[in-house]
Amino acid sequence: MTKVKTGLSRKLLTRVLSVYFILTLIVTFGQILTEYLNAKNHIESELQTLKNTFSTSLTRAIWELNTPQAVSIAEGLMELPIVEGVQIRDENGKYIADIGRTNKQALEPVTTGVMKDHPGGTFGYSFPLIFEFSGRTSNVGDVTLYSSIGIIFSRIEVGIFFLIGNAIIKTAFLVFLFLNAFRQMLTEPLSELTQQISEFDVDRPESSKLHVHIDDDNELKLLQSSYNELIDDLIDYKRRLKLTQDELTDANRKLDDQNIFLEQEVAKKTASLSKIMLDLEQQKDELIVKQRELRQENENRQYIEDELRKRNTELAESMQTLQLAKDQLVESERMASLGGLVAGIAHDVNTPLGVGVTAASFLQERLRNLHQAFEDKKLTSKTMTAFLSEAEQTTTLLLSNLNRASDLVSSFKQVAVDQTSEAERDVDLKVYVNEVVQSLAPNFKKTDHSIDIDCPDDLVIRCAPGVIAQIFTNMIMNSLIHGFEGMSQGKINIVIKAEDDTLHISYKDNGKGLSENDLQRHFDAFFTTKRGKGGSGLGTHIMYNLVTQTLGGQIEANSEPGKGLSYDITFPLRAV
Structure with missing residues (x-):
């Protein structure tokens, strides 16, 4: 062994x-x-x-x-x-x-x-x-x-x-416990089983059964019982093998008789098969004719497929042309929005600059009078006190108006640059939305409309600011042009909050709202209720594409006639 x-x-x-x-x-x-x-x-x-x-x-x-x-x-x-x-x-x-x-x-x-x-x-x-x-x-x-x-x-x-x-x-x-247990329960019984199995005698299987003392009813005892049953099966197999050999000898004799009978049957079947082969040859000729007809039909079908492929190519080129035209219209809409912003800011900046020029001219005149009084040695304490009081009031007026103009220009500059750039940067959302609203202030100057913004302080996100500016500009201008038409006091509520790495923007106005039919087509390209009055129908479509494609979010509009229009916008936040 x-x-x-x-x-x-x-x-x-x-x-x-x-x-x-x-x-x-x-x-x-x-x-x-x-x-x-x-x-x-x-x-x-x-x-x-x-x-x-x-x-x-x-x-x-x-x-x-x-x-x-x-x-x-x-x-x-x-x-x-x-x-x-x-x-x-x-x-x-x-x-x-x-x-x-x-x-x-x-x-x-x-x-x-x-x-x-x-x-x-x-x-x-x-x-x-x-x-x-x-x-x-x-x-x-x-x-x-x-x-x-x-x-x-x-x-x-x-x-x-x-x-x-x-x-x-x-x-x-x-380790000690395992060594002792493995030796008593596994190593010694396995060695004894192995020794007895190695002494197996093919000619005397009755004397080759296993006799190992195993106290527990475990797998080794089951192995011993199975091996002994296998020996019993082997003994029975040898007995049945002898009977089978006798039966095989008798079957061979019967097989010889059957072979003679089969040879006679084969001769009969051969004659029948010859007739069948003649029938198959005739069917083959008919099949060749059918194949020729099928080949002609395939050639006709190939010609039709080539024509369809040409038509599909022409249709694809037409779709590319339409997409290019659509992109040009979208860019024109963005530039038109920026042009309106420039006109409003320019008009609003002229007022503080005019006041500043007037104040500077007044201060120059007072300085000239003071200098003349000093040259003529007529400068008195009363004259000096009056000059200081007027100069203080004038400089205060001048600084306040120049600061106002500076704030307007700064807001316009930031929003305008962002609208024409796709570069990403960190944006303080509350400050930036206020800048966008301030840049749109000239459009609300002659109205009593109001905008209320609820946004947490220090909510900083990373994105292309032009996307945020374009979305809020389109929503606010849509409310001003369409929602507040014929209204004296419109109100816009904007709520911004971040939850679970997702930014939620809720926008609502109290305008005249939309019908159910118009609401279903609200985000469709070129759909507008101001057809022929300057409306392009691209504002809400651009807004929808910016939210769903650029920001990877979702936007939903809800409205009823007379109950205003609301937008619910969500998109994932990116790590700053």
Whole structure:
């Protein structure tokens, strides 16, 4: 019998123990990692707690320019076990104190408390120093407290040793238990079964049955029973094989008789087959005629397909021409919108500029009179006081109107550039929507219409701003031209909010609304209720394409006659 190089029980034991060792290593490492993270969280919490302990005294010391006291506080913090480094900077980013293990900080001042990991195994908590005076707050500097991984390991050192020792003891006990169990339950019974099976005698199968003492009713006992049943089946097979051989000899004799009968039948069938072959030859000639007719029909069909292919090519070229014309019309609509914006802004800027020119002329005249009085030595205190009062009023008027003109031009410039550019940038949505509304203000100048915007502060998204400007411009101008026609006091409500990485825009006016038939065609290209009155029918179509294609979102319009028109717009936010 060939000896097995590696026993089944040893392989099974090796795999079981390997899996257990791997799981033990993973669990132990996970427990150590958990201890490490818990200890790090506790230290970070302690660093944040230190802010409440000394931030007030340190803020006052920096405010009073008491640098020695600030350095003394920093040295006191270094005495704490969890602190390995302290950095104190003033509002200009200049270091007042830099003690222990620290890292170079960014020049920008710290505005909020932040926990940050640093190279070299350190991490720190940075927070600003805010001084309150007369109801006002002022940032006088910032502080960074450093700790390290070494401090964390010093806290969890005993726990790590306990976890490793516990894992080693459990592993050793389990190895001993598995070795003993595998030897008694698997290795010894398998060896005995193998020995008896190797002594199998083909000529005497009755004496080759297995006789192994197995206490448990397990797979090995089942294997022994199955093997013994196989021996019984083999004995029965040999008996039946002898009977079958006798039956086969008798069948061969009968087969010879049957062959003679079959030869006679074949001769009869051959004559019949010859007649069938003549019939098949005639059918073949008829099939050749049918094939010729089918080939002619295929050639006709091929000609028709070629003609259809030519017509499809011509139709595709016509569709490309129509798409190009449509794109040109869309671009013309955008330029027309921008042209209307330019005209409105130019008219609105003329008023503050005219007031500014008048104020400057008046101030020039008063300066000339003052200079003349000075030359003629007639300058009195009363004259000087009157001049100063008039000059103050004039400059105030001049600055307010110039600032107003500057705001109008700035809003127009930003919105106009965005409408003609597809470049993406970070956009503060509330500020930008207000700029778009301000650029459209000349269109509402002679009306009592109002626009209410509800948008969270500091809602920053990344997109092409021209898309946002075009969408809001089209919605607002659509309300002004169509919805508020014949109305004296129209109202527009805009609500913007972000939920679950999705931006929601709700737009609603109290205009005259749309009928159900017009609402169904609202986003169709070239559909307008102002046909022949300057309406192109592309405004809402452009808006629909910008939302669904450029922003990858959805837009839905709802309206009833006399109840205004509303838009619900959603599109996914992109990371800033």
